[in-house]
Amino acid sequence: MKRYLFTLIFIVTACSNNLFAQIDTVNNISMKDKLYGLGKFWSEASQNFAYFDHAKINWDSAYQAYIPQMLATKNTWEYYMLMQRFCALLKDGHTGVGFPEQLLTHKSRYKWIYIENFDKRFFVTDIPVQYKDMVPLGSEVIAVNGIPAREYAEKELIPYISSSTEHVLWNTAAAMMFYGTDSTKLFHLTLRAPNGKQIKYDYQFHTYGTQWVRRNNSTPWKMLDFKMVDGVAQVKLNTFGDEKIIDEFKAILPQLYSAKGVIIDLRGNGGGDTGIGAEILKYFTDEKVLIGSAWKTRDNIAAYKAWGTYQLQDTSKAPKSAWQKKVIASAKGDYWYQGDTMTFENNIKVAKIKAPLIVLTGNNTASAAEDFLVMLSSLKGRATVIGERTYGSTGQPLPVSLPGLSASRICTKRDMYPDGRDFVGIGIIPDVEVKRTPGDVINGTDAVLVQAMKVMKKKVK
Secondary structure (H helix, E strand, O other): OOOOOOOOHHHHHHHOOEEEEEEOOOOOOOHHHHHHHHHHHHHHHHHHOOOHHHHOOOHHHHHHHHHHHHHOOOOHHHHHHHHHHHHHOOOOOOOEEOOOHHHEEEEEEEOOOEEEEEOOEEEEEEOEHHHOOOOOOOOEEEEEOOEEHHHHHHHHHHHHOOOOOHHHHHHHHHHOOOOOOOOOOOEEEEEEOOOOOEEEEEEOOEOOOOOEOOOOOOOOOOOEEEEEEOOEEEEEEOOEOOOHHHHHHHHOHHHHHHOOEEEEEOOOOOOEOHHHHHHHHHHHOOOOEEEOOEEEEEOOOHHHHHHHHHHHOOOOOOOOOHHHHHHHHHHOOOOEEEOOOOEEEOOOOOOOOOOOEEEEEOOOOOOHHHHHHHHHHOOOOOEEEEEOOOOOOOOOEEEEEEOOOEEEEEEOEEEEOOOOOOOOOOOOOOOEEOOOOHHHHHHOOOHHHHHHHHHHHHHOO
């Protein structure tokens, strides 16, 4: 499916190197518009959101509770912060509230520390070279502004993150650990160095860039990256968002045909168009049809809802007919249109790649890249999946405009394996799970790829 680009302000603030320096806290849209925005988002989600069973909340009660909180907001910034918090109650990675760029001034600022999550603990995985002795790589953040790091994340960060899975929730919290309204805001950090020594470090954003200990600042991003190692083709497919990647893949077919094995790396693939992934997968199988996700979406039929409301008032114990069950489900918001399972005809006429296949996954393997894995799972025995569980979120977002020149989106489409098993809210679990460690990241050890090469060595014997 098409994965629309949609980024929350916190994700932008946390993950981008070049950032906005200041947020406008003076601008204030009318209270009428604020309440309209809250009500519009609530209403659209009430009718269309596909995962209320995952959220496990009373959406109507939540809306009522947020009205007085909205009335207390003093500016547009607080309005959007509250909207993001309201949205996060839905716990879905394809549902979110955007932040209007008009509230951001365009003076650049740069983040000077990289923090990553490892089992709900936060470790420094990169630092400017001038601070490498002060804050050694591998240091654990144990407190922020005097608050234990985990408690700080739970209080200040996690309530604003809409995520389908626990692992992505905490990864995002680590990525956005340090945010603020301007480049002068200080974060007082307490860290524990790898040698056990406790470190005090005051962190703030800067107005200029830096050189990093670990990162190569000049390495360009590529849609597809390819190299041959010991006769094994290692192919990174970093997006399914641009059809040009199909042509780039076709260009390396001669090398893939001659390879002893092929490793496809999807760890950096956040999605795009499912059809692009399907087009590439066709080269690895003789199956005539690729079978993708099954899906369903809520079906709002007004008359069914009306009839069902009356049926709910019937307190008799008489058995319900199929029709009664259907309209009652509609009245409860639980009546669904069952879509056709996605299929893609394999019309590739050239020779197929017969070499053993391994696919690498990680927490950032998302959306259309997860659809690729669902299709792959139907090709029994064709590939071994190695790495970490995936992002655990896909679907079709409904764009919803909000006052203040911003937008939101609500996931309307529920995807699952063809047999009905869920992967949204869980992530696709690899055949061989390999967890990253802080040491692996800091030392540049790719434990997932190392394991994949070991498995491939056994396959090609």
